[in-house]
Amino acid sequence: MTAGVDPAGNKLSVAMPTYRMPLKDMSDLLAYLKRIETDFDPGVSETSIVIGTLLPARNTMTGLAEAMGNVLQAYFAKVNNNGGIYNRKIELRLMHGDTTSTLPNMKHLIDDEQVFAIVSGLTAGAEEDVATLSKDREVPFIGPSALLPQRGLPLNRYVFYLLPGLKEQAMTLVSFAAKKADPKKLRVAILCPDTEFSRQITKSIEDQGKKLGRETLAKIYYPRERFNEAQYVTELKQQGIDTVFHLGTDADTGALFKDAEAAGWSPAVYLLGTLVGRNITELVPAKMKNQVFLAFPTIPANISAAGAAEYSALLEKNKLAATHAAAQASAIAAARILVHGLELSGKDLSRERR
Secondary structure (H helix, E strand, O other): OOOOOOOOOOOOOOOOOOOOOOHHHHOOOOHHHHHHHHHHOOOOEEEEEEEEEOOOOOOOOOHHHHHHHHHHHHHHHHHHHHHOEEEEEEEEEEOOOOHHHHHHHHHHHHHHHOOOOOEOOOOOOOOOHHHHHHHHHHHOEEEEEOOOOOOOEEEEEEEEOOOOOOHHHHHHHHHHHHHHHOOOOOOOOEEOOOOOOHHHHHHHHHHHHHOOOEEEEEEEEEEOOOOHHHHHHHHHHOOOOOOOEEOOHHHHHHHHHHHHHOOOOOOEEEEEEHHHHHHHHHOHHHOOOOOOEOOOOOOOOOOOOHHHHHHHHHHHHHHOOOOHHHHHHHHHHHHHHHHHHHHHHOOOOOOOOO
16 A cells, blocks of 8 residues: 555556555554444444434423333333344333423433434424434434424435424315415405414415416414404405314314304315314314315324234233324334434444444
8 A cells, every 4th residue: 555566576567556645644544444333333343223302391292202112112112122223222212301302302312321322202393403414414204293394405404394284274175265266356465473483384375276277365463362353363364264274273263253243254274183183173164164175294094904903902912092193103203213214224234224
């Protein structure tokens, strides 16, 4: 490498490079070459792969954190009992906290726990910071549950979302509405709380409407703590609005329905199921039951028979309750995708090859 000769003393071809390298640097290079096969990425050893997850605080959301954590531990235990990933066992590190703790907890997993990757968990409210940190540290994050997934260009190759966010669901509602009637004839209003979060979704609704040839006629931003349903119903009815996209809570939506029924106004109402909750159907007046449409990131019909059987078997074997089934199914799906990626990467595992 330095003199341009082979071990037998023969001069190498002029095409072969030679290097002016101090003896100490050459010794360091040789030492590294001797251990390169065991120079693993953080979180990987000959016997284990350390994976992290970000869960809600233990005492919030009626047991969601426990439900998701339990199925992740059960699934990885199943993988380990079957031999692991090329004889490496998966070790799961759980971090709990509210939205203000998401980023610090993620940094703890990366810097202190030295995880190889992060799987599942909730990142709502911190999506942008989480995506940036994952990209900057080159740590794969598989299947985070996010309200506003970061899908800008260029794509972040270190974050893989399983489900659509609220922007994507809202755009789907717009497309659905356009199929039910001529979009150019629809008289559309958007009614939502005055928050940056809602404004981002509103923009997605407007942009998708413009693509389909529909303009928004009315847009009302109301104080989050004060929903004046009587005023809004009167204004929108007078304007001849026949289609409403509402981004409020179930309480706001229920009040809107009540006053709309009293005023004899029956517009088509489009809602995001994640925002209004599962009890919204109980608030819909009988006269409007065919006028209300909701979007969800996933529905029970999306789960295959094989997937449902695997889910049930995992819960039964580990004596786990089927609480927060959608979140549990999402956690298992994220874990399965991660394991599949680890298997495809082979024994020589690295984040770049994942």
